[in-house]
């Protein structure tokens with residue numbers, strides 16, 4: 001500031017000199033010129049934030065307000081969250097607190113502070129906010145930060161509709177970057193290797209040709225080599241057996257299957273209880289109580305027995321640490337109560353049916369081509385005369401759509417039922433939703449979801465309480481009433497089941513042939529943990545395989561047209 005004052009004084013003096021130059025000016029007049037010059041002099045500092053660009057780190061900067069905020073590289077790693085894998089986990093620190101030892105901060109607190117700092121910096125914009133994320137980082141695919149989802153939900157376009165992100169696909173479709181691509185040889189060649197529409201590819205090709213690069217352009221559009229491994233059998237088959245999960249993962253994406261089932265990549269286990277553990281707990285309780293159900297007289301006794309089983313199970317090493325903390329004890333109580341309610345639902349379904357539990361955790365085997373077979377374990381097999389049905393306990397999302405079955409994404413139930421029937425009449429393959437759901441409108445009692453022979457005999461034996469023309473409370477079928485796609489007539493259901501073997505054979509052949517191409521089914525890439533390694537970016541490298549809505553009867557028709565299992 002002093003420097004600016006000094007410069008100002010000098011400039012007023014030199015201007016006064018110029019004004020007085022050549023004239024006969026008295027001392028009084030010169031003093032008056034100087035005085036008016038100093039009076040007009042203004043010195044001010046430009047506020048540091050006006051007309052300036054600041055570049056900072058989302059976590060380390062404290063932005064108190066800017067007209068425009070650009071937040072770049074918002075990948076799924078932003079805001080960053082440290083894993084609870086330090087020498088002392090948060091749970092252990094909580095346990096030490098009880099012994100009077102305070103250690104801080106916990107990972108949870110560090111992560112919350114990070115999130116808060118990022119949120120404050122992003123929300124510091126006054127006029128505009130630009131959020132961007134790369135499709136790839138260092139050659140690896142990366143997802144978008146949750147900040148992008150929050151912003152999409154919080155803001156709307158000017159017309160009130162949803163925001164339209166400027167995505168790679170949009171740039172491609174609108175060809176807005178073509179002039180840039182065609183300005184230089186390298187970006188043009190790079191663009192040609194992308195999945196362009198024929199019109200744009202032809203335009204870039206002709207620009208390159210005119211520039212004398214036809215040979216390179218022709219090489220750029222030749223199809224890339226297929227990703228294959230030499231010996232799929234050695235990688236995917238153990239003791240001549242493959243798992244249904246491997247097949248389903250293969251149909252979800254061959255590359256993901258290669259990483260998960262071939263190279264056996266797994267998530268690192270953490271100290272805290274994960275949702276999977278809670279699911280395993282309920283599953284274990286159901287497996288223990290199911291064989292005893294036939295001998296239990298009523299719901300009260302059943303509930304008492306399940307509570308006993310659940311409390312015993314909580315003492316097992318896998319769950320015993322849960323009760324170390326207050327929050328863990330709360331979780332344990334909630335788990336027991338959920339296990340009791342779920343088991344009571346299963347009990348009611350069995351009590352009101354002529355089906356009896358025949359076996360639990362039954363090993364099964366389905367022979368495919370050559371000596372290869374699929375091996376699995378069925379949670380529960382119920383029988384009634386010559387009729388057989390199987391039940392799979394599901395604590396996560398239940399997905400029993402014909403479309404997913406058609407695409408090979410859900411093969412387990414039909415494959416297992418075919419194996420379990422072993423010459424008897426296969427009549428139902430169901431998921432039992434082993435979680436208590438809180439819905440505004442109740443729908444049956446732990447309604448089984450899956451596929452079945454919907455003939456009256458099967459419906460009545462599966463639910464002895466269902467009334468004429470009414471829908472069962474335990475599964476999706478009517479008693480001699482409305483037709484439901486997943487409840488087929490006996491013959492159609494038999495063909496429907498055979499489809500699983502047809503698809504399993506085709507998938508096994510491809511898998512053992514070594515196909516590991518990234519070829520994702522619809523939505524497969526969204527939460528895929530292998531996204532960093534496959535190098536496949538939806539939109540830039542190709543599209544996911546779209547779901548085609550099919551009916552169960554259409555699936556059965558495929559088998560008929562194929563002449564059964566030939």
Ligand code: SF4
Pocket residue numbers: 252253254255256518519520521524525528529530531532534535536
């Ligand atoms: S991100 Fe998509 S393409 Fe890549 S492995 Fe996962 S499912 Fe396959």
